[in-house]
Amino acid sequence: MTMQLVGRPSYDEVERGLRLAGRVFTVQRKDLIQYGGAACDYNTIHWDDRTAAAIGLPSPIAHGMLTMALALSVVTDWAGDPGAVVDFGGRFPRVVAVPNDGVGVEISVEATVVEKLEPPNVRVSISVMSGGSRVLTMPRTIVALR
């Protein structure tokens, strides 16, 4: 079906080393509440100050999967299609504490095409930083191009 890959970047035109447009996201406590509701994740560590304090955290923490989803949106915005991301994963080396201060925290995402695989796939490496620390590493995100 020739319609299938409308809008995705062309494999032939994408070079190894291409840096995608990075983004800085601001995440506030209300965003954790909204994500938890949408994802049906009601774990108290993501909204309750007492739970956080009980395990020595300064505040409730962002869902790792929220951080991963924000990171991938940099890739899907580039690819134009959420269906282009076919294989991915990551490690959360550090939690992202989100104070209820009306300001929130910044999460910055950078992504680079690091390898051209068998057409139409490329491998993208994504790095996610917050508060000067790496909070998510995603070295192997496979994106199916056109």
Next chain:
Amino acid sequence: MPLNQTFRGRVYPATAPYEVGLEKIREFADALGDKNPVSRDVEAAKAHGHPEVVAPPTFAIVLTMRAEGQVVFDPTLGLDIGRVLHRDQKFRYSRSIRAHDVLTVTVSVDGIDEVGGNDVLTLSSEVRTVEGEHVCTATSTLVSRAAGREPHDD
């Protein structure tokens, strides 16, 4: 507390069918600030060759996390749920999750280990349509920190 080793290798029965709602996909995209029309509008999805609206790539977690609760919240496993942190997560898709898919999840316990005094639980969740088509396999690694260690101690 060490985890109950007899859980290693367990495979759970497929979960009850979950129908992926169009509005659930839109709500999920809203929560991410994701404006992609392919996740909102069926005409945009069709223009990209998809028969229905396509969920953002991490959407499978909505199903797999619930399914993994069968293991994680089983009191006989011995996981200290109050100290659990998500360490790793992987997804491999055969095809995207779409609105109106009816999906089941089959959870397997791939690993139960102790690393540096912390309990490490590795689960895989296979997502299929009720017709049996493979959609996605998710692998989750959860760590329960030993008492006395803070989540920032690495």
